Amino acid sequence: MHWNRQKIMNQRKMCGETSTPLPKYLLQEEKISQEFKSFISNLPKGKGMLASYLHQYQGFWYSPRLLQATISCLKHFQARDSDVFLVSTPKSGTTWLKAIIFSLVNRKKYPPSSENHPLTLTNPHDLVPFLEIKLYVDNQVPDIESLPSPRLFSTHIPYFSLPESVRDSHACKIVYLCRNPKDVFVSLWHFTNRLRLKEMGTNSLADAFDQFCNGVSLFGPFWDHVLQYWNQSKENPDKIFFLKYEDLKRDPQYYLRRLAEFLECPFSAEEAEGIFVMADEILKLCSFENLSSLEINQNGKLSSGVENQAFFRRGEVGDWENYLTDEMIDKLDEISEYKFAGSGLVL
DSSP: OOOHHHHHHHHHHTOOOTTSOGGGOOOOOGOOOOHHHHHTSOOEEOOOOSSEEEETTTTEEHHHHHHHHHHHHHHHHHOOTEEEEEEEETTHHHHHHHHHHHHHTTTTTTOOOOOOOOOHOOOOHHOBBBIIISGGGOOOOOOOSOOSSEEEEEEEOOOGGOOOOOOOOOOOOOEEEEHHHHHHHHHHHHHHHHSSGGGOOOOOOOHHHHHHHTTTTTOOOHHHHHHHHHHHHHHHHEEEEEEEEEHHOOEEEEHHHHHHTTTTOOOOOTTTTSOOHHHHHHHHTTTHHHHHHHHHHHHHHHHOOOOGGGOOOOOOSSSGGGGGOOOHHHHHHHHHHHHTTTTTOOO
């Protein structure tokens, strides 16, 4: 059942909780303009895991608020050739990748072993902001021209819906992180249930699974999103670095060096020698254990109202084995085999 804002507020009032406003991520319909409401009324509509409705635009599913932000971004964002974009589907390891690339690109300005490194004081999502979730949300047009190069941005926007200036640039860099869809789904299910108010109840695993398999999930279908960037990375490997989460977990040293070369900031001979190797220091700083233990990530919140600790659940490979039935596993494998047939991509 679609959640009723007034009903929830009345329940909170009865419990003496009127001083706490509803989180912004649950006010999607209230944050969009009347003109935009008319626009999305003509789009296909489906139920989302956060109990709000999703709308299909250019083949992918968005919440109303994020679709409005995406279109605003398309209209206003102008890329620089020095820009770096971190792209993924939700719950593919984005937080970890943001920490790694921020530390990598800024290692001379902020040595990873420094006591007051920005990552010790700020959540990675604030250091590498989302275009559609942070910068252009609620019809904002941010002043990003004053930001020094290289600018670091992130997004969940599908490739062919990116701003034209990003797609046309031959020099800006895109790092795309993908993850096994079984782990993506389980992580997404946990994450969205954590964001739901207690009054809303939780999504059942079975219902959420059907939505995910049907492609009706935020920025889904998952497989179409991944395949767009995979195909583009094969056509233009100098622009798009396609990275698997499982590979990064298996051999972080190797892929950190590959990322440094791709982003044209390779490690020097001096950085690779001595007692503290730079790559090791970056990986230590950005480890799940270190980031999740920081005060900012245990007790802080993003401007959206989401608690930082929500982004640090387990970060493991293969957690899906603890949740999915044999039938669910077979179905996801069948979808992946069908969707990726002939592409050369295996997840």
